[in-house]
Amino acid sequence: MWAVFAVGGAVAGLVTAHTVAEGFAHQRAERHSARAVLLSAVPPAVPAVKGPGSRARAKVRWTAPDGTTHDGYAQVERGLRAGARTTVWQDDQGALTTEPTGPAEAAAEAVLFGVAAVFTVSGVTFGAGAAVRSRLDQRRFAEWGREWDLVGPQWGGRKAG
Secondary structure (H helix, E strand, O other), X not given: OHHHHHHHHHHHHXXXXXXXXXXXXXXXXXXXXXXXEEOXXXXXXXXXXXXXXXXXXXXXXXXXXXXXEEEEEEEEEOOOOOOOEEEEEEOOOOOEEOOOOOHHHHHHHHHHHHHHHHHHHHHHHHHHHHHHHHHHHHHHHHHHHHHHHHHHHHHHOOOOO
């Protein structure tokens, strides 16, 4: 069980972290920024709110890699007026998409997924080990009970029966 935990956990963690990191790298390679023009104004941000609330969905126009012009909706900074320039992200086909995960955040997420894989393998390994141990203990106790039924009466001067 310890060998499965040590080797299996290490392998699962490394493979998972590597796969996640490759996925993020692929995402960064296939997504490209493009300049876009806002077609509608974006309401200003609420001063007390920071983070995800500082962006809003707005209609934009951008040029795809093949040179065609497209209209669509993208997340942009709040408070911009119609006609303002902003950056949007597109895939290789020119469709709008989200900004790719940056290298630092991707590395942190890859590590977290790797650690989660280690805990998953260890949990399954220890759970399976506990189940096997429990079943073996039940069999040992049953065998011990059968043997005691045969030998016990001889020790107390009583007959089995």
